Amino acid sequence: MKLYYWPKTRAFRALWMLEETGAPYELAHVNIRAGEQDTTNFHQVNPMCKLPALDDDGVQVAESGAVLLYLADRFPAAMLGAPVGDPLRGRFLQWLFFTPGCLEPAMAEKMTGASGNSFSFGWGNLERVKAAIDQALGEGDWLLGERFSAADLLLASTLQIAFVAKLLDPAGRIGEYVERAMAREAHSRAVAVEQREIGALKSAR
Numbered sequence: 001m002k003l004y005y006w007p008k009t010r011a012f013r014a015l016w017m018l019e020e021t022g023a024p025y026e027l028a029h030v031n032i033r034a035g036e037q038d039t040t041n042f043h044q045v046n047p048m049c050k051l052p053a054l055d056d057d058g059v060q061v062a063e064s065g066a067v068l069l070y071l072a073d074r075f076p077a078a079m080l081g082a083p084v085g086d087p088l089r090g091r092f093l094q095w096l097f098f099t100p101g102c103l104e105p106a107m108a109e110k111m112t113g114a115s116g117n118s119f120s121f122g123w124g125n126l127e128r129v130k131a132a133i134d135q136a137l138g139e140g141d142w143l144l145g146e147r148f149s150a151a152d153l154l155l156a157s158t159l160q161i162a163f164v165a166k167l168l169d170p171a172g173r174i175g176e177y178v179e180r181a182m183a184r185e186a187h188s189r190a191v192a193v194e195q196r197e198i199g200a201l202k203s204a205r
């Protein structure tokens with residue numbers, strides 16, 4: 001399993017997910033700050049020329065949500081998804097699509113000061129997104145209730161960015177949720193890999 005990766009990017013989500021699965025993987029560096037994503041080879045992997053992307057013995061997949069869903073299905077023993085036929089499958093897919101489809105655009109809108117039409121725009125606005133998350137977290141520790149899934153990984157890692165960017169207030173249930181996710185051992189392992197990569201970059205300069 002090869003993860004196209006660069007530190008301090010959305011590739012961290014896929015790195016964390018790989019650590020959750022326990023599957024062996026290697027990192028293929030794509031220095032997006034130096035424009036390495038704009039090569040013909042990487043265009044074949046992801047025509048959007050963005051990270052993360054994955055190559056599983058020739059099976060290529062990009063887009064964070066798709067990468068996480070692919071890994072959840074590929075490693076069912078890790079119990080990070082909900083298989084077809086599982087009653088939780090619907091909610092799992094809903095929340096997996098929610099982060100890139102609603103939370104991220106609403107964050108971008110807030111960050112740029114753009115004001116949109118919350119009725120017509122698919123993501124509503126950040127207030128609606130926040131209320132939806134609050135409601136979902138009222139029923140258990142995780143989006144699916146008692147079990148952590150890839151949907152939590154994607155949501156919690158994006159909320160963390162929203163907190164740092166001061167787009168959302170980490171107080172209360174939502175902040176506790178992110179802390180719970182960050183307390184997972186696989187998250188700590190992924191952070192250690194990321195720190196190692198950042199260190200290696202600094203010493204190569």
Ligand SMILES: N[C@@H](CCC(=O)N[C@@H](CS)C(=O)NCC(=O)O)C(=O)O
Binds near residue numbers: 010032037051064
């Ligand atoms: N929708 C994509 C967004 C990925 C994305 O924007 N990645 C950034 C890094 S955080 C990137 O690769 N940027 C390089 C570029 O746009 O050239 C996903 O969720 O995977």
